[in-house]
Amino acid sequence: MTVLAYIAAYALIPLFGLSLTSSIDSRSARIGFAFLAGALLLTIEATLFTMVGMRWNIVALSLPLLVASGIVFWRTTRTDKSVCATPAALAIIVIAIFHFLLSIITTQSINPDFVLFWGTKSVHFALSRSLDAGYLMSRFAPPRIDYPPLLPIFQAWGLLFSHHMPWITAAAMSAVWLAAAVPVINWLTGSIHATAFWTAAMAASLAFCGSGGNAEAMLVMYISVGAAAIVAKRTSIAAIAFAGAMLTKEEALVTIGAILVGVVIYDRGIRRAAILAASSAAGASLWFAFQKRFGMHVGYDRVTLTHTFHWSNLPTIFREMPKSLAAGCWGLSWLIALAIIIYITVRMPERLKIAIPLLVPIPLLFAFFAYLYLQYESSLAMKMWWVLPRLSMPALSLLILAAAFAADDRMRAHD
């Protein structure tokens, strides 16, 4: 019963986000993006509730979002220009998602951080029916109190229904984020075949990195949808996705920053980059405002660098990096996407232009990783093995999406 109640809570999430999907002309993409947007809106609302001293309850949190969705839904003329799916591509997508889901259910891919602090925060927030600043600042606070609140609020939402934490089920919800992003990526890239490859690569990597229950799946999905939306000229979708990413994990700051460099180079102007930077800043600002409101340290604690470089780390960095990029398939997802990019560069270089906002951030991110690892004083190889597989997932996603857009094998509706 606990499990069913917990799962039922998430059926409402897409309904919360429908108000932000009026520009999407594919039914499946609308539902998928509504899930991502719904989680963002719920986070904003739940954070604001706590800031003004209102306790969470299901009706009070649901009602404003449902009303907003209802109004938009009623006013919008709905169309369905979904990209056709082939049975083979669909089969690959389903197998890939089930791989990630079953890896979590069989506890091969549940992240230790989920039981050590993510889930712990969720349980406490649900119990206090607030984003409990008292707990975050208590004498025996959990680790990572500076992490943004989207994941704990998302997990606490289910707990408002189930009252007890179904730990493995809660972790398994990470697979729903991948499933929600698939139709959006398909709609944005216009290629079900590239989407199938992206799904297979993401599922293999997420399972390999133990992304059940932590914030990785959410972060990668927000970043991927946002980045693909930039190339597809859907700036509002990208803006919403980036705001979600900023409320998920502080790593979003670096990735979005690198993507925006690509946007400026591609656009030869700063208008779109400024819009996306503003929406990202708005997402982060909500969390920082909460921190300020309750007297917490404002900002991301983890972004503290010593600026002392240990150049002797370089051989270790080059030796360990390939191993950490295995992504659950011996690195083949990187290599295949890279091979497609190289092929296009040689045969149809003009097509690469469209993918600039996705290609530019990749070397920038790796340069940032190297910059980070040069400052490590000890246990570099072990720390890289812990962190780089998941830190590199957005870059892998960007590379595949760049290849998808550059390959341009778009299948339009009913093609």
Added chain:
Amino acid sequence: MVTMRRVWMIGAIVVLCGPLVTWSSFLRTHRLEVPASPTENDQPQLAAYWRFLAAARPLVPAGASYTIKAPTPDDETQLFMLSAGLYPDVTPYPATYVWQPQPGGGSEAKYVLVYGAPECPADAPSMHIVAGGAVCVRDKP
């Protein structure tokens, strides 16, 4: 374009060979059963801590207080972090917090969760054996 579509599909199948190998290896070495803890097959040590805390939970009522004793500060730190999710309605008095011994050593707590050898502290003589350790109760915390 048909060729590029084939490339994507073949690429996806090749990528899924990684998970296929993972699953064949997993199914060779594990039985499919309901896991006793969320990290059962990936983090055996955390799983052992979890099973102990879950077994002890019914003996510690909501609103009470608890501390954790374990063989090493690392055990106590990780057990305490895990316990925060399983004992949210119980007041914690950790003996060790973030690898640092705490003043009082958890002596304020009514319930002492002893991980490992089931030996109660002298001031908490009432012992309930559970899987992985014991729950000891202080008469006067």
